Amino acid sequence: MTGDSVDQPELSSRLAVRRLTLTDFRCYVRMRTETDSRPVVLTGANGAGKTNVLEALSFLAPGRGMRRAALAEVGRHGSLSPAWAVAAVLDGPAGQVEIGTGREGASERRTIRIDGQPAKARNLAGLVSALWLTPAMDRLFIEGAGGRRRFLDRLVLGQDEGHAARSGAYEHAMRERSRLLRAGGADGKWLTVLEEGMARHGVAVAKARVAAVTRLDAACRLGIGAFPAAHLSLGGEIEDWAATLPEAEAEERFRQALARLRGRDTAAGGATLGPHRSDLAVRHGGKDMPAGQCSTGEQKAVLVSIVLAQARVRTELSGLAPLLLLDEVVAHLDETRRLALFDELAGLNAQSWMTGTDESMFAGLGDRAQFFRVADASVQPAT
DSSP states (O other): OOOTTSOOOOOSSBEEEEEEEEEEEETTEEEEEEEEEEEEEEEEEEEEEOOOOHHHTTTTSSSTTTTTHHHHHHBOOOOSSSSSEEEEEEEEETTTEEEEEEEOTTTTEEEETTEEEOOOOOGGGTTTTEEOOOOGGGGGSSSOOOHHHHHHHHHHHHHHHHHHHHHHHHHHHHHOOOHHHHHOOOOOHHHHHHHHHHHHHHHHHHHHHHHHHHHHHHHTOOOTTTBOEEEEEEEEHHHHHHSOOHHHHHHHHHHHHHHHTTHHHHHHHSSSSSSOEEEEEEEETTTTTTTTGGGGHHHHHHHHHHHHOOOOHHHHHHHHHEEETTTTTTTOOOOHHHHHHHHHHHHSBHHHHHEEGGGGGGGGGGGGGGEEEETTEEEEOOO
């Protein structure tokens, strides 16, 4: 099974990476791989560089990439230059486009070029988006709320491009308020201004979360093939206000609460109320129990169900299906769910990239996928 044995027609509107080139990226000195629009399966031993390929693909979309790594961490260890680059040719609804991104010299800003011209991260949004699952996310339902909030906000950002800017503005105002409280809070007027900013941006963040989770919950409740229906809800006072009160009233209630809590927040070293403390609650629909209380396999199935539902919601909202980057995705899935996943991925209008150590686990894809083997920082078609 190789990437060359393709008889099925190409879909001109299907988002797909046709060529990927890495330079001094993680373990790769230089790597160039050409693919068609079918799902891509990368197999090889642990540490061979499979996940690095998915991370490189994640940099084609806005954001900090799949691992949220600093630019200095991404360059190849041992390279004489701190620079690195990811380049790709993509087919999509707008036709073929070339995207290049990376670090030039020791710059702390990521460089982006579209068809050879300098561009901003926001310019990528209409060309490519990506969703990913990693092994670290297998514990999403049983670990702290911080990981679930980050997962939630990535889902929201996929539905609402303005979410990142609102979140950044909220966090900036919150940090400045905390700094002023630690310094004694003598400037009461500036504290009030910061709290007004926190209230305004915080309610906007909460409203975006409520809207996104409402859409996603409706999609998840339907279930997808052999994957369980999931029920999603938000746990957070600001989200409750955003969902039930007029925007201005929710903002004023939040502002008054912040002013009232200055003493407690000073002692705590930070704001004790706000969307930065909210949580995403997920239940297994069929069992009517929290996902965190389900078996490892059921938790993985619920997580896959959410990601597939998000792919559908995002496509409906924007008309652009996301690339799916699925690292060790078949781990903990039984054969029935593996086959159901393969059927779903083959039917999506965007390419998926999967990794695993055992090629036989992907046999159910047959000629619907293209297979590559990864070894010693090299990616070669399987023969």
